[in-house]
Amino acid sequence: NAGVTQTPKFQVLKTGQSMTLQCAQDMNHEYMSWYRQDPGMGLRLIHYSVGAGITDQGEVPNGYNVSRSTTEDFPLRLLSAAPSQTSVYFCASSYSILPYNSPLHFGNGTRLTVT
Amino acid sequence: ILNVEQSPQSLHVQEGDSTNFTCSFPSSNFYALHWYRWETAKSPEALFVMTLNGDEKKKGRISATLNTKEGYSYLYIKGSQPEDSATYLCAFYTDKLIFGTGTRLQVFP
Numbered sequence: 001n002a003g004v005t006q007t008p009k010f011q012v013l014k015t016g017q018s019m020t021l022q023c024a025q026d027m028n029h030e031y032m033s034w035y036r037q038d039p040g041m042g043l044r045l046i047h048y049s050v051g052a053g054i055t056d057q058g059e060v061p062n063g064y065n066v067s068r069s070t071t072e073d074f075p076l077r078l079l080s081a082a083p084s085q086t087s088v089y090f091c092a093s094s095y096s097i098l099p100y101n102s103p104l105h106f107g108n109g110t111r112l113t114v115t
Numbered sequence: 116i117l118n119v120e121q122s123p124q125s126l127h128v129q130e131g132d133s134t135n136f137t138c139s140f141p142s143s144n145f146y147a148l149h150w151y152r153w154e155t156a157k158s159p160e161a162l163f164v165m166t167l168n169g170d171e172k173k174k175g176r177i178s179a180t181l182n183t184k185e186g187y188s189y190l191y192i193k194g195s196q197p198e199d200s201a202t203y204l205c206a207f208y209t210d211k212l213i214f215g216t217g218t219r220l221q222v223f224p
Contacts, residue, residue, distance in 0.1 A: 099208060
């Protein structure tokens with residue numbers, strides 16, 4: 001099993017450009033989420049999904065869109081990139097619908113730089 | 116805004132030393148507390164998921180305890196080794212999984 005796969009690993013964008021960070025998992029996990037990691041801030045939840053067709057906002061959702069058309073895929077869209085979105089992005093999934101009693105499995109991260 | 120605090124921010128110990136870190140979280144609306152280990156240039160990996168007051172979990176030399184009434188969890192590492200060097204994250208689940216900023220541990224040979 002590949003686990004949680006994120007693409008691309010690195011990306012450089014200019015301010016105002018849009019792009020989609022891809023996340024796919026092959027573990028049949030219901031719960032999927034996106035976090036961003038910034039120095040001194042820890043991991044902050046952007047959006048999450050408890051199943052296909054269901055998404056909700058996390059702590060820092062502004063500037064990002066998500067959709068969940070299949071159980072396997074949970075793409076994160078940056079609508080109009082800003083330098084403040086320079087960060088490392090992690091996708092994570094969990095067996096449980098809510099990560100109450102099962103741990104998160106993380107992808108390898110996407111390092112995004114917005115100039 | 117939920118506040119999950121970890122202390123200390125960083126720790127330097129000698130090989131063989133035992134050490135512990137603290138995770139503090141709101142004591143109301145508690146559902147679960149997660150611990151993760153995050154090595155440099157890798158992704159976080161789960162250590163423990165704890166749901167009951169008084170829970171104690173152990174994995175090799177690493178163990179954790181949970182006190183939901185007072186809102187804290189301790190992570191212990193017995194006989195630290197250089198390969199234990201990593202950032203240790205806790206995460207509190209109520210209706211979302213919220214992470215602390217982590218404790219960075221460096222173990223010197």
